[in-house]
Amino acid sequence: MSPLPPPISSAAPLEVGETWRRLHPLSPIVRFGRVLIGVLVIAVPSIAEQPALHRDGGFPISFVVYLGLLVLGGIGGIISWLVTRWRIAEGNLQIETGFIRRQSLRIPLARIQAVDVISPLSGRFLGLAEVRVVSAGRGAEHGRLAYLTAAQAPVVRARLLALAHGLEVSTPEPAALPLLHVQNGLLLPALLMRSQVLGPILIAIAAVAAIAAAPVVGAGALGSAITVLVISGLGVARAFNEDFDFAISEAGDGVRLDRGLLQRRHETIPYGRIQAVRLVEPLFWRAFGWARLEVDVARQSVSREADRDAQQVARTLIPVASREQALWLLARVMPDAYPDPPPGAGPPSRARLKAPLSFHFLAAWFGQRYVYARTGRVQRSTIIVPLVKVQSVRLKSGPLQRAFRVATVDVDTAGRRWQASARCRDEHEAVETVRHISERARLSRRVPPPRPANPVPVPAAG
Amino acid sequence: MSTAVTGQIIDAGELKRLSPRFWLARQTELALFWGAVLIVSLVVVLIVHVSAAGLLPVVVALIAVVAWLVERGRYRSWGYAEREDDLIVTRGLMFRHVSVVPYGRMQFIDVTAGPIDRAFGLATVQLHTAAAATDARIPGLVRADADALRDRLALVGGAKATGL
Numbered sequence A: 001m002s003p004l005p006p007p008i009s010s011a012a013p014l015e016v017g018e019t020w021r022r023l024h025p026l027s028p029i030v031r032f033g034r035v036l037i038g039v040l041v042i043a044v045p046s047i048a049e050q051p052a053l054h055r056d057g058g059f060p061i062s063f064v065v066y067l068g069l070l071v072l073g074g075i076g077g078i079i080s081w082l083v084t085r086w087r088i089a090e091g092n093l094q095i096e097t098g099f100i101r102r103q104s105l106r107i108p109l110a111r112i113q114a115v116d117v118i119s120p121l122s123g124r125f126l127g128l129a130e131v132r133v134v135s136a137g138r139g140a141e142h143g144r145l146a147y148l149t150a151a152q153a154p155v156v157r158a159r160l161l162a163l164a165h166g167l168e169v170s171t172p173e174p175a176a177l178p179l180l181h182v183q184n185g186l187l188l189p190a191l192l193m194r195s196q197v198l199g200p201i202l203i204a205i206a207a208v209a210a211i212a213a214a215p216v217v218g219a220g221a222l223g224s225a226i227t228v229l230v231i232s233g234l235g236v237a238r239a240f241n242e243d244f245d246f247a248i249s250e251a252g253d254g255v256r257l258d259r260g261l262l263q264r265r266h267e268t269i270p271y272g273r274i275q276a277v278r279l280v281e282p283l284f285w286r287a288f289g290w291a292r293l294e295v296d297v298a299r300q301s302v303s304r305e306a307d308r309d310a311q312q313v314a315r316t317l318i319p320v321a322s323r324e325q326a327l328w329l330l331a332r333v334m335p336d337a338y339p340d341p342p343p344g345a346g347p348p349s350r351a352r353l354k355a356p357l358s359f360h361f362l363a364a365w366f367g368q369r370y371v372y373a374r375t376g377r378v379q380r381s382t383i384i385v386p387l388v389k390v391q392s393v394r395l396k397s398g399p400l401q402r403a404f405r406v407a408t409v410d411v412d413t414a415g416r417r418w419q420a421s422a423r424c425r426d427e428h429e430a431v432e433t434v435r436h437i438s439e440r441a442r443l444s445r446r447v448p449p450p451r452p453a454n455p456v457p458v459p460a461a462g
Numbered sequence B: 001m002s003t004a005v006t007g008q009i010i011d012a013g014e015l016k017r018l019s020p021r022f023w024l025a026r027q028t029e030l031a032l033f034w035g036a037v038l039i040v041s042l043v044v045v046l047i048v049h050v051s052a053a054g055l056l057p058v059v060v061a062l063i064a065v066v067a068w069l070v071e072r073g074r075y076r077s078w079g080y081a082e083r084e085d086d087l088i089v090t091r092g093l094m095f096r097h098v099s100v101v102p103y104g105r106m107q108f109i110d111v112t113a114g115p116i117d118r119a120f121g122l123a124t125v126q127l128h129t130a131a132a133a134t135d136a137r138i139p140g141l142v143r144a145d146a147d148a149l150r151d152r153l154a155l156v157g158g159a160k161a162t163g164l
Helices: A027-048 A061-083 A121-126 A152-164 A184-192 A195-211 A215-243 A283-288 A305-310 A323-333 A399-403 A427-446 B004-009 B020-047 B051-077 B115-119 B143-160
Strands: A085-089 A092-097 A103-108 A112-119 A128-135 A143-149 A177-181 A247-251 A254-259 A264-270 A274-281 A290-297 A316-322 A363-366 A370-375 A380-386 A392-397 A406-412 A420-426 B079-082 B086-091 B096-102 B106-112 B122-129 B137-142
Touching: A027 A061, A027 A121, A027 A143, A061 A092, A085 A152, A092 A143, A103 A128, A112 A152, A121 A128, A128 A152, A143 A152, A177 A323, A184 A195, A184 A215, A184 A316, A195 A215, A195 A283, A215 A316, A254 A316, A274 A323, A283 A290, A290 A323, A316 A323, A363 A420, A363 A427, A370 A420, A380 A420, A392 A399, A392 A427, A399 A406, A406 A427, A420 A427, A427 B096, B020 B051, B020 B115, B020 B122, B020 B137, B051 B086, B079 B143, B106 B143, B115 B122, B122 B143, B137 B143
Parallel strands: none
Antiparallel strands: A085 A092, A092 A103, A112 A128, A112 A264, A128 A143, A177 A247, A247 A254, A254 A264, A274 A290, A274 A380, A290 A316, A363 A370, A370 A380, A392 A406, A392 B096, A406 A420, B079 B086, B086 B096, B106 B122, B122 B137
8 A cells, every 4th residue: 555645735726836736626526426326227226126125124235235335436436536646747747546556647748639628417517627638659648637627627728738739838728710510400400310310210100001011020120110219319319419519610739629418528639630531421411411520530449448438539520511511621621632533433333243232432532632432322421531641551352353353442540440441443443543542642741731821711501 | 473463563573472481381280280180080980980981081181282272372472572662561362462561650560470480480570550450461481581671670660750
């Protein structure tokens, strides 16, 4: 057992000094709130199911056990708060925690890539927020300061960012330029308009119609359609909760995302970390001219359970927007990217037999700075990868592909979600593509592309 | 066995092939495995007194021959080339792969050797980039060659390193 840190005042005015600081005294309550909910979820049904035990006189055993768990959890939370301290010193953000196994975290300020502020629901009631530090490099640690006061969190964030960029400690956070804001009145219908929701509804309607003709088949189909509908309904609710009141703005170091209904998040995606962007146009959205943009950012593989939460990175750049707005936003993040295929970007017509479903939208092409790959039939998605981010290029051809004289070119990035995969390319073209992409990737790494200084006006919602 | 397609990315002559010792090692592995299977099948024939069981060792032997042919094709399909800015690795008989990895993208390089590889003085050089999908692996290099390749790659990798 290691000694407790010396007493520290957590109410002292925030100064970035070498002094150790403690997290907010109410933090255990916010953390404890989650334990409480977890125990209640397990305890209530199990106590309710065993009424026999209750009539034995005295307290039911299970009740005592759960109460004990709660007390232990509470004490654990308080001890964890007591032994946790942090400071910014020696060019590091230092976090020390752990009672039995002491853990000392040193995050070099120079390697900080993004600092996010997250306010969970319980924290918002108490005026608390969490500061989450994402740093670069293989095996890099991610730091969490949970929780600080809602007023402190942005200050700490600004200081960390200033120090990370080698500026004066007191430099305020760079002003963010608002880019787009998603109306909640648009978000909800857009989420409901996705094929995961509309598909089962259509099937359910068809099933109801079919019940008259074939009752057993119709009822079965209706049942499964409703099950699917419930699952996708939960997905819609989650997406709505996460992307509620979505605002994207631009600062010097990256794009800022503000979003969330219950849990508010204030996140930064540094430009440098964006490995790929995907423009997604689901079937029913195309009728309205809607689209959404998703990003893939570089990160380490998740190993520890505790890190998984900290590794949660923004995935959505804009949950829904008119296609013009999405393209405009894309141009902000990736200047000069244009995600519509030039003539001749499609696969050779003989590939129609090889990929009958996806053939319609299948396309791949590359320009001076980006590689594009479009795929999908129901949901058209176009992946855009900057040549600067290309890690390796691979050519694949299987026996069936050779019979059709086509090949696949995969372009790998450090992202974890997608790779740009140019499928069903003519064999000779594929070879040329590999050669050109590796050549251009090599050249574009030497000259970093410029970034436009001022954005052009936002196109009106379509 | 450089295909026409591979040959256009890089001349077949430029590709370095694996050491013949690698083929010996693979054949040893094959012999050990299929030898064991053959022995088991012979034991089965001796125990089970059914006339059709006599075919079993023949079938096993045939499969072993096919496996040997496939393995030979695979061995011949391997190739790699160190170009000015990138490393090219080709592999695969049925599913052909050509990987191009720029030196600047390498994060680290592994040299590994299993028991059979060690017995034959061989090693595998594996390149890692930030992309999980990168699969540039060169098996069956003579140990000294593997170390030399690793050192050369580390050198050019360091000189041309670019961040994410």
